[in-house]
Amino acid sequence: MDKKVAVHVLGCKVNQYEVEGIKELFKEKGYEIVDFAEKADVYLIHTCTVTHLGDRKSRQFIRKAVKNNPKAIVAVTGCYAQVSPKEVEEIEGVDIVLGTKDRRKIVEIVENAQKGNQLKFIADSNSNREFEELPIFKPSRARAFLKIQEGCDRFCTYCIVPYARGPVKSRDFNNTIAEIQQLVANGFQEIVLTGVHLGTYGKDLTDSKNLFYLINELVKIDKLKRLRISSLDPDDISLDLLNLMTQNEKICSHYHIPLQSGDEFILKKMGRRYTLDHYRKLVKDIRAKRPDAAFTTDVIVGFPGETEDHFTNSAEFIKEIGFADLHVFKYSPRKGTPAADYSNQVPSEIKTLRSSHLMKLSYELWKQYAGKFLGKEGQVLVENLSNNSWEGHTDNYLKTKFEKSLQQDITGEIVTVKLEKIGENKEVYAKLI
Incomplete structure (x- = not known):
């Protein structure tokens, strides 16, 4: 009888790409991937801890797995497991707590657990400076996602990610080129470069090959039709990179550039490393070369101390830029981050109102942007x-x-x-x- 594994993922796109790689590892060992509601031999929950909601949902799915089959192996991986291993360990029925490292060994660890060797150990996210390669996420025959960077060392005041993911780690340069050449040879028309903090690619490599250098080589691959860059912080876009991204037709005309706040005071309290003028000029420079470009972004509402005036400033800046879409997040205090201890925490009902306002604005902005292309x-x-x-x-x-x-x-x-x-x-x- 085939062994069955059920997998559930929470959180960001990087998590989603990683979990598809984890599924491939199980498939390679003969496991059948089944729906999470089904009875399985193994349940794996790839968790998120960016917000309290991510923590809560992670716990809910862990308990759901135990209920589905009390005799199954329950493995918990990802950021919540990395940051709060004790909380995860204390949930009855959990056999494996793995975090954000050693996921390549997950099948071996699961099979050891099936023999009675439980693993409830989290390695320090700072202890390993090597990039961990997982199988590539290929949601269709059209597009392949390649994660080329892991970790972050920016430590924005609200963000738990550097504690969960550790320092910057980059995929080997030559390996990355070879992998994409193979994907293109296999017929993939579009490659999406992903990472936790993609703009820092190469920072840890000894040969000083950065993201600009990598992309400049990738666009030379003959049969590559499209190269999509998932997300870049404003201060990571050098003049060379900007010129390359706007002048080479293979690079998609879609720029996801996190803003987080459109108010200068809040932006500074967040520990972000750019000003609104910098952001404004960056968008202007890109639009000068690609007038029809789509700009999408991430915005946090309800950061500690955010007044109604700060929020209004943020909404007005968003309108000024004319984003094609927004990803809106309600601020969630994360234990161990500076902002969690800030005074003037914003009440949850106000966060909800502000989030709703921006989500409605997002839809209106999307309609305005998409409407420009009707008839074309x-x-x-x-x-x-x-x-x-x-x-x-x-x-x-x-x-x-x-x-x-x-x-x-x-x-x-x-x-x-x-x-x-x-x-x-x-x-x-x-x-x-």
Whole structure:
């Protein structure tokens, strides 16, 4: 009988990419991946600790796993396990607490646990300076995600990530080039570079090869059609990198640049390393070369001391920039971070109101941005077929749907469509040309 493993992931995109790699490790050893609600031999919960909600949901899914099959091995990995191992250990039924290291060994550790050797040990996230490679996340034949960087040493006052992920670690330069060459040779049209703090890629490498150097080599790969950069902090974008990202047509015209706050006072209290003028100029410089570029961002509401005026300033700056989309987070105090001890913590009901306001603004901004392209042609990378409609993304990351009018499978192809109508769920309906 096949061994079954059920996996649940919480949190950021990096977590999601990692867990797909973990699934591949289990598949390689003959495990069947089943739904988390099913009875399995192994349950793995890849946790998040960015907010209190992440902690709570992590605990809920751990208990759900134990309830689903009390005899199963329950393994807990990820940031919550790394930062709060004692809390995880104390949950009845947990066999393995692994954190953010040694995930490559997860199947071996699970099989040892099945023999009665439990592992409830978390290695210091600062103790290993080597990048841990996991199998690559390939959600479709069209796009592959490659994590090339781990860790962060910025220590923004609100953020638990440096404590959970440890210092900057970069994937080997030559290995990264070779991996992407192989992916492109296998037919992948788009490669997405990901990392915890992607802009610091190469900081720890001895040969001084940074992100600019890497991307400059990647765009030389003949059959690579699209290179997407998942996220870059404003202060990580050098002039050389900016010129490369705006002048090379292979690099997608979508720039996710975290803002966190549009108020100068709050930005400084957060420990961010740029000013609003710096951010404003960066966007202006990119738009001068790519007028149709999509800018998306992360924003935190309810940071300690954020007054109504600070919040209004933030909302006005967001409107001024004209983002295509926002990822809005309510501030959550994280034990061990400086901001958790700041006075003037904002009440939860005010955080909720401010979050709701920005989410509504986000939808309006998205409609304004997407509306500029109606009636125009766009190039869509086809990712999947759903309800007799093809789905994919333009290079500026507009989610696009169009009716299946051809019998052949066009998954993985870049096709030309005419963008016709805006949908309610941040998608654009189109017609294949």
